[in-house]
Amino acid sequence: MLAKLLKYELPAMGRKLLPLYAAWAVTAVFLGIGTQSSASKTDFIAVMSILLYTAIATAIVVMSVIMIVQRYSRSLLGEEAYFNQTLPVSAAAHIGNKLISATVWISVTALVALLTGFLILIGMGFIVGFDSFKAEYIDIPKGFWGLSFEMIILIIASIVKSVMQIYAAVTIGHQAQNHTTLASIGAYITVLVFEGSAGRIVMGMIPSMTKLIYGAEELYGPDGILNFTGIFIPALLTTAALSAIYFFICKYLMEKRLNLA
Numbered sequence: 001m002l003a004k005l006l007k008y009e010l011p012a013m014g015r016k017l018l019p020l021y022a023a024w025a026v027t028a029v030f031l032g033i034g035t036q037s038s039a040s041k042t043d044f045i046a047v048m049s050i051l052l053y054t055a056i057a058t059a060i061v062v063m064s065v066i067m068i069v070q071r072y073s074r075s076l077l078g079e080e081a082y083f084n085q086t087l088p089v090s091a092a093a094h095i096g097n098k099l100i101s102a103t104v105w106i107s108v109t110a111l112v113a114l115l116t117g118f119l120i121l122i123g124m125g126f127i128v129g130f131d132s133f134k135a136e137y138i139d140i141p142k143g144f145w146g147l148s149f150e151m152i153i154l155i156i157a158s159i160v161k162s163v164m165q166i167y168a169a170v171t172i173g174h175q176a177q178n179h180t181t182l183a184s185i186g187a188y189i190t191v192l193v194f195e196g197s198a199g200r201i202v203m204g205m206i207p208s209m210t211k212l213i214y215g216a217e218e219l220y221g222p223d224g225i226l227n228f229t230g231i232f233i234p235a236l237l238t239t240a241a242l243s244a245i246y247f248f249i250c251k252y253l254m255e256k257r258l259n260l261a
Contacts, residue, residue, distance in 0.1 A: 068106075
């Protein structure tokens with residue numbers, strides 16, 4: 001059933017975001033070309049490209065956040081919840097559906113942001129020639145790919161946690177009979193305070209993280225790579241634990257305290 005829900009949920013967000021991605025990519029190419037052209041012609045193209053690129057990037061970020069909140073709130077807590085509650089789907093599946101969809105599209109947005117960076121460089125390369133990007137500047141240190149893999153895992157885990165933060169705050173805020181938006185904002189602030197306090201406690205209990213924070217251990221190893229492995233597992237477990245807490249808060253309130261009256 002989760003697969004069927006995702007089959008509907010993923011395209012629903014994509015229909016609004018994909019056109020913006022395309023416009024973002026095209027603008028990045030013009031920005032790269034305009035940046036180099038402005039050196040010999042005019043700054044107008046470069047300035048307009050930067051403004052348009054920034055406007056589209058901002059629109060995508062804002063729209064993504066709004067869609068994540070609205071699709072969760074309306075589908076599971078608002079008027080559409082009357083229909084969704086009649087489906088033979090558990091609350092966990094509903095939450096998982098929204099979470100997976102939000103995580104996928106946030107990840108896609110991040111990848112598109114990296115792509116636009118490359119397109120800017122390519123746009124610049126069409127003017128100055130690709131030979132200007134010399135291989136001598138690309139020096140991949142030992143352990144780079146392992147570190148990159150760990151960072152990607154942590155980034156994805158952080159995205160999941162951030163989405164569940166929002167969902168938990170919205171679900172808690174919905175418990176208020178009136179002014180649910182203000183209640184959700186207050187709940188989100190409370191969640192952040194709780195997470196900050198829990199994070200400090202956890203970091204204080206883990207020697208490897210404490211040593212890095214207070215400088216008792218070198219931040220960089222002998223190979224020049226950030227000493228990241230020592231904190232990867234604790235950070236991943238902490239992030240996963242917080243995500244699970246937020247998930248079960250949403251699940252409990254949706255199953256036991258959901259008020260659709």
